[in-house]
Amino acid sequence: MILKNMEGSYFPDLEEVQIALIGVPEERAQVGNPGCGSGTDIIRDYFYDLFPGNYQARIADLGNLKLGHSIQDTYYALTAVCSELLSNQIVPVIIGGSQDLTYANYRAYEDLGQIINIAAIDNQFDLGENDEELNSRSYLSKIILHQPNFLFNYTNLGYQTYFVDQDAIRLMDNLFFDTYRLGNVRSDMKEVEPMVRNADMISIDISAIRQTDAPGNMNTTPNGFLGEEMCMITRYAGLSDKLSSIGFYEYNPDMDFNGQTAHLIAQMIWYFVDGFYSRMQDYPIDKKSLDYKKFMVKLTNQQDELVFFKSNKTDRWWMEVDCTATVKAKYERHYLVPCSYQDYEKALSDDIPERWLQAYQKLM
Incomplete structure (x- = not known):
């Protein structure tokens, strides 16, 4: 069942709602994609034509956000809406609009005082140039530089090297962020699952x-993810107990052929x-729970053993990054790092998994 906020009707009761759709037809900060603010209702029409799965959905469509007099007003309004939804354990699904709206979504977590991980499915990093105004190609740098900062980790899935400056790649490495080239991701799509499972929000x-x-x-190009691969990624996102918001941006109906892109979204x-x-409510907070198996791996050059947990319910894996009690209290949602069986195998081969190392460097 989808409760709809329609003109002339009452605003839907959100008491038992779990997912909320929000259209944001904002494109004043788009770069090279004019028209991307006019497709929210087209995507809705295709979505409503799909049959539900075998579950009792509790979804509300809140309609389209009214644009502010300035784009800052729109950001403020979207932040306020997302903050209210998140505080009530409702997952915002944002249908944009340009991708700079990711910044407004991020600010909602600041309102909640929650340190988060962001994952972006994008062919570039959207860092922009020095002192560039906030737009769809510079929003990430604004998030990184914003104070107080509530970003623990950023993951990019699918960047294409010829669209990314080498200095930007070095910056991502220096910040211990996780970046994955398109070819590497597509070579083993199952490895996307722990990458997505580590995110609180996805853009x-x-x-x-x-x-x-x-x-x-x-701005679309000959190379990129296939449609079915994107559906796989969004299902992984839905499966993650950690993920609490997602946004779909930059759809431009002026460029769409026969509604193909809207249908895919x-x-x-x-x-x-x-x-x-x-x-499955699957997260090993209680490490003594019988729902998880614990594995200890001793590495030659490591003083402490690497600790892995495997869920008996889903066969999913996590690694525990050893750190002080103070750090664990501050980053209680981040020192358990989602991983795969391949990471466990790598540790058995006396090699530190890259995911573990990246998290360790940030926590230390």
């Missing part, structure tokens, strides 16, 4: 999808919802 740029699958974007949202209603 999806439609230009990350190859042009033949999603022509509805002026609707299916991506469908797969996210399907994953959400398949969640």
Whole structure:
């Protein structure tokens, strides 16, 4: 069941709602993609044509956010809406609009005082130039530099090297952020699951999808993810107990052929919802629980053993990063790092998994 906020009707009761759709037709800070603020209702039409899965959905469509007099007003309004939803354990699903709206979504977690991880499915990092105004190509640098800062980790999935300056790649490495080239991600899509499971919020740029699958974007290119791969990624996002918001940005109906891109985004949202209603409440906070198996691996050059946990319910893996009690209290949601069986195998081969090392460097 989807409760809809329609003109002339009452605002939907959100008491038992778990997911809220929000359209944000804001494009004043778009770069190279004029028209991306006019597609929210087209995506909705395709989404409503899809049959629900085998679950009792509790979804509210809050309609389109009214744009502010200035773009800052729109950011403020979206932050306020997302903050209210998150504080009531409702997952915002944002249908943009340009990708700078990711910044407003991030600010909602600041309102809650929550340190988070962000994952972006994008063919570049969106760092922008020095002192550049906030826009769809510079929002990440604004998040990184914003004070107080509530970003623990940023993960990019699918960047294409010829779109990324080498200095930007070095900056990502120096910040101990996780960046994965398109070819490496597509070579083993199952490894995407722990990458996505580590995120609190996800931002999806439609230009990350190859042009033949999603022509509805002026910045789309011949290379990118396939449509079915994006549906796989959004289902992984839905399955993650940690993830609490997601945004779909940069859809441009002026460039779309026969509604192909809008239909794909609707299916991506469908797969996210399907994953959400398949969640298993699977997170090893109670390490003595019988729901998890504990594995200890001794490495030659490591004083302490690497600790892994495997869920008996889902067969998913985590690594524990050893740190002080004070650090654990501050980063209680981040010292347990989602991983895969391949990371465990790497440790058995006397090699430190890259994911463990990245988290350790940030926590230390």
